[in-house]
Amino acid sequence: MVSLETDLNGLILKNPIIAASGTYGYNFEYTVFNDVKKLGAIVTKGVTLEVRGGNQGERLFETYGGMINRIGLENIGIYEFLKNQPKDLDYILNIAGACIEDYVTCAKICEENHIKAIELNVSCPNVKAGCMEFGTDENLLYDLIKRFKKEYSGYLIIKLTPNVTSPEKIAQAVQKAGADAISAINTVKGMGVKLNFENGRFLKSIVEGGLSGKCIKPIALSFINRISKVVNIPIIGMGGIYSLNDVFEFLSVGASAVEVGTANFTKPDICSSLVDELELFMQKNNFKTIESLCEALRNG
Amino acid sequence: MTLENKNHIGIVISNEKVANETYKLEFLSGDIKNINPGQFVSILCPNLTLRRPFSVANFNCQKKEITVYYRKKGQGTEYLTTLKKDDEIIFSGPFGNGFNIENDKNSLLVGAGIGVAPLFFLKKKIEKSIFIAGFKSEDEVFNKYDYIKIGGSIVDDVERIIWENNIQKVYSCGPKIVLEKVYEICKKLKISNEIAFEKVMACGIGVCKGCTINIKDGKIIRNVTVCKDGPVFKGESIIW
Ligand SMILES: Cc1cc2nc3c(=O)[nH]c(=O)nc-3n(C[C@H](O)[C@H](O)[C@H](O)COP(=O)(O)OP(=O)(O)OC[C@H]3O[C@@H](n4cnc5c(N)ncnc54)[C@H](O)[C@@H]3O)c2cc1C
Ligand SMILES: Cc1cc2nc3c(=O)[nH]c(=O)nc-3n(C[C@H](O)[C@H](O)[C@H](O)COP(=O)(O)O)c2cc1C
Ligand code: FES
Numbered sequence: 001m002v003s004l005e006t007d008l009n010g011l012i013l014k015n016p017i018i019a020a021s022g023t024y025g026y027n028f029e030y031t032v033f034n035d036v037k038k039l040g041a042i043v044t045k046g047v048t049l050e051v052r053g054g055n056q057g058e059r060l061f062e063t064y065g066g067m068i069n070r071i072g073l074e075n076i077g078i079y080e081f082l083k084n085q086p087k088d089l090d091y092i093l094n095i096a097g098a099c100i101e102d103y104v105t106c107a108k109i110c111e112e113n114h115i116k117a118i119e120l121n122v123s124c125p126n127v128k129a130g131c132m133e134f135g136t137d138e139n140l141l142y143d144l145i146k147r148f149k150k151e152y153s154g155y156l157i158i159k160l161t162p163n164v165t166s167p168e169k170i171a172q173a174v175q176k177a178g179a180d181a182i183s184a185i186n187t188v189k190g191m192g193v194k195l196n197f198e199n200g201r202f203l204k205s206i207v208e209g210g211l212s213g214k215c216i217k218p219i220a221l222s223f224i225n226r227i228s229k230v231v232n233i234p235i236i237g238m239g240g241i242y243s244l245n246d247v248f249e250f251l252s253v254g255a256s257a258v259e260v261g262t263a264n265f266t267k268p269d270i271c272s273s274l275v276d277e278l279e280l281f282m283q284k285n286n287f288k289t290i291e292s293l294c295e296a297l298r299n300g
Numbered sequence: 301m302t303l304e305n306k307n308h309i310g311i312v313i314s315n316e317k318v319a320n321e322t323y324k325l326e327f328l329s330g331d332i333k334n335i336n337p338g339q340f341v342s343i344l345c346p347n348l349t350l351r352r353p354f355s356v357a358n359f360n361c362q363k364k365e366i367t368v369y370y371r372k373k374g375q376g377t378e379y380l381t382t383l384k385k386d387d388e389i390i391f392s393g394p395f396g397n398g399f400n401i402e403n404d405k406n407s408l409l410v411g412a413g414i415g416v417a418p419l420f421f422l423k424k425k426i427e428k429s430i431f432i433a434g435f436k437s438e439d440e441v442f443n444k445y446d447y448i449k450i451g452g453s454i455v456d457d458v459e460r461i462i463w464e465n466n467i468q469k470v471y472s473c474g475p476k477i478v479l480e481k482v483y484e485i486c487k488k489l490k491i492s493n494e495i496a497f498e499k500v501m502a503c504g505i506g507v508c509k510g511c512t513i514n515i516k517d518g519k520i521i522r523n524v525t526v527c528k529d530g531p532v533f534k535g536e537s538i539i540w
Contacts (some may be wrong), residue, residue, distance in 0.1 A: 025507035032306040033392070045507070053523055060350070060500045060510040067349045067502070074509040074523060131526060203393075213349050265502040267348055268392060269307050 002282040004275070006040060006257050008181050008234040011054070011117055011155045013040035013090065013257065016290055017247070017274045020238050020261030021046055021094040021119065021159075022071065027086045027292050033268035038275050039091040043259060044081070046121045049102045051077035063148035066213025066240070067262060068192045078106055081264050082113055092157065096121040100144055106153035116154055119180075120145075123161030123186035135161040135186075138173035145177035157236065160184040162216075162223050171227035182227065183236035183259060185220045187212045196271040214240045221253050224225070228254025244277045252297035306395070306505075308332060308341075312387045313365060318442035320370045322414065323381060324357075327389060331364045336398030337422035338496055338532040342365065342504050344390040345376040351525075352504040353501050355418035355473070369442070371414040395504045396531050403427045405468035408461060410482050412454055412474025413440070418496050419473055420506055430465055432457065434478070439538060455481040462489060465482070469493070476540075483535035493535035498520040499526040514539050 004015035013017050019030070019042040026044045030036050031284035039058075047195070054074025061068040073096055073172040081093070097103040110118055122144065134141050141158075149156060158174045162166070162185040172278055186208025196203040220239025228235055237255030241247060242263045250258050263270045318324045327439035332430065335356050342351035358367035368503065370377050383389065399422050407429040409419045416433045419442065422433050430449040434454025441448060449457060455478055462485070472482045473496040486493035499511040506528030515524050515537040 023503070023508060025505075029505060029507045032304065034307075045509075054509055054512060056514075059502065059512065060502055062348065062350050062500075065349070069508075069510060070501075071512075074512060233425045262349060265508070266344065267352070268503075 001042070002216050002279060002287065003289050004040075004279060004282070008155075008236070008256055010180055015040045015275050015278065016262055017271055017278065018092070018236065018257060018259045019264060019271050020110075020259035021121065022069075023182045023261045023264045026076070026081060027091075028089060029085065030264070030268065030271075031138060034272035036187075037089060038272045039090075040275075041092050041094045041117075042086075043094050043119050045075055045104075045260065046073055046077045046094040046096040047078045047081050048097060049078055049105055051075070051080065058205065059209075061207035061209075063190070063192055063213075063215065065215035066211055067265075068190050068207050068211050070207060070209030071189070078109055082109070092119050093119040094121050094159070094183075096117045100147060103144060104147050107148045110154065112151045114154075117157065117158050118152065118154060119157040119183055121159050121186070122150065123159050123163075135159075135170065136164050138169045139196055141170060142173040142177045145174060145179050149178055155180050157181040157183050157191050160223075160227075161186045162239075163189050167223050167226050171231045174280060175231045175233050178210045179233065181234040181236060182231065183215070183238065184227065186210065186225050187241045188216050188219055197262065212239070213231060214242055216240050217246065217249075221249060224250060224255055225253040236269035244274060244281060247274060248297055252300055253297070256294065294298075302411040304333065304394050304406065305331065308391050308393070310366065310389045310427070312383050312385055312389060313422040314385060315383045318354055318369070320437075322369065322440065322442055323372070324367065324442075325380060325383065325434040326365055326367045329359070329364045332359075332366075332394065334361065335366070335421075337401070337425055338418050339394040339396050340418075340531065341368070341391045341393035342395065343376075343380070344392075348376055348379075348503055350500070351392065351504070352380075353395070353498075355421075355496065355531075357417045357420045358424070359421065363394065367420075369414060369420075387514055392504060394417065395527055396528065399471055399496075399532050401425055402469055402492075403490075406466050407468045408432065408458070408465070409479075410454060410458060410470060410472040410474070411445075412472075412478040415472075415474030415478070415496070416443070416445075417473070430467070432461060434474070436527070437447050440449075449490045453481075454478065455485070458482055459485050459489070462491065466493060469534040472496075479535075479538075480540045481539070483530030483538070486535055494532050495535050495538065497526050497531045497533055497538070499531075501527050503527070
């Protein structure tokens with residue numbers, strides 16, 4: 001018997017495969033594609049204190065090996081989410097805010113509602129105010145986490161942006177502030193330009209936002225490798241995961257679990273498939289626990 | 301929770317060129333039970349991140365056969381042209397809300413270019429209808445219609461045809477500019493109008509909010525997703 005149980009130092013998941021925020025909805029929506037209950041957890045779409053309508057205009061742009069999105073955090077708001085919380089589903093609530101007060105109010109609400117685990121999005125590149133500002137300034141981030149933790153006693157994951165010059169400094173601030181885990185990476189700032197030459201004139205359409213998918217995997221691996229050298233809290237890795245081998249690459253550079261985002265659009269049943277494939281691999285190759293697998297990968 | 305599985309593997313029955321840059325693809329659809337006119341399927345294309353959505357142009361429920369018509373645009377549709385009989389395709393769906401069929405009304409179906417595709421399916425399910433279509437040039441025309449306009453705009457004929465045939469409802473699909481003009485005519489004549497809309501899509505089930513548009517719901521303006529709440533909308537709800 002193999003066990004896929006993954007202990008993230010306080011948060012225990014039945015396996016290390018998690019669906020990433022913004023690609024899986026809030027609840028059981030992906031049941032039309034696969035058995036959502038099979039996953040280690042799902043991370044909900046980012047919710048904010050208020051309902052948000054998101055950005056106007058084109059929000060998606062396919063690029064070579066990935067996509068750019070500028071959804072702008074369209075979401076139902078935390079109160080609406082709480083009304084229809086997923087039942088019998090392991091989920092992590094992703095939260096974003098425009099200012100410290102928003103985050104703190106959400107923390108209080110989550111505490112009151114016994115939300116087990118939160119992923120704090122301090123890394124969304126697609127909104128005008130807040131969010132990514134916190135993730136790019138280690139002092140601001142430290143204060144934010146401290147204040148958040150004062151109100152919230154559950155499991156707290158901080159989701160980092162790769163759009164920084166020193167991932168190490170940011171990660172150290174997160175650990176020092178007492179967060180339970182780090183997840184990374186959020187999308188990479190990017191721009192898609194489409195030109196059409198018609199009747200002697202160029203017609204240009206632009207989508208500027210967050211790049212995700214296969215093409216960002218090398219950035220993500222490097223980011224995780226760098227931060228894993230300076231912190232010892234668990235890291236949840238993501239960025240372009242499309243296969244079991246990709247999962248292994250993340251575990252080998254220091255991640256303890258992974259999130260799968262964009263790949264859900266390409267192969268909507270990928271998350272449950274990865275769980276099956278992982279289990280099969282462990283059985284076949286005699287890895288009894290995720291820890292032993294991770295250890296072998298890190299020493300490889 | 302017993303929800304219908306929306307992952308499918310299809311087997312190509314035929315894939316043929318029907319007009320300039322335009323193809324008809326028929327495939328076996330596996331376990332799909334029902335599809336309504338206006339709904340679409342999304343096809344996985346090698347090396348592409350996002351699946352490509354196509355309106356269902358026919359669904360044969362007994363034989364489990366889906367027909368789509370596609371126009372060659374870029375990498376995804378280029379891949380579709382390479383498909384041969386017995387090839388497998390991976391697709392998902394059906395997605396979205398189809399047309400709200402009102403059989404007691406005299407209906408007009410207005411298609412422009414490849415926008416005719418979902419209307420073939422609709423035509424089959426509607427009792428009293430006239431199907432008109434506009435194409436840029438002769439070599440783009442495929443299939444049969446009650447009236448065809450080549451070059452110029454099909455919109456110029458809509459009002460006359462409505463009057464002549466006592467039309468009570470108009471369904472339309474095609475470029476936004478055509479849809480808008482058809483809607484304006486319907487508004488003027490106080491006839492109900494449903495349109496099939498397009499937007500770049502990722503998830504297809506309303507969760508990623510990549511295909512959101514604003515619509516008017518009475519006096520309120522609200523967000524809807526084209527993939528789940530649409531792709532068919534009432535003309536009057538669109539903010540043109
Ligand atoms: C609900 C719906 C129904 C459609 N029905 C048909 C149909 O019956 N026949 C037909 O020929 N076309 C249909 N289309 C359009 C079709 O999806 C695009 O032509 C196709 O995606 C082009 O892909 P490509 O890789 O060949 O071209 P690309 O060069 O990648 O794209 C060309 C254009 O296609 C559109 N497009 C690209 N990616 C997507 C995406 N992921 N989702 C939606 N649109 C995209 C964009 O407008 C883009 O500018 C439909 C679109 C929608 C949203
Ligand atoms: C359409 C879309 C919406 C997203 N929304 C959120 C969000 O609300 N909150 C968040 O923290 N990350 C969001 N992300 C980022 C992903 O969770 C993930 O960090 C990123 O896409 C990299 O992983 P991937 O390459 O596997 O997609 C979104 C990504 C996409 C593509
Ligand atoms: S494509 Fe995801 S919401 Fe419509």
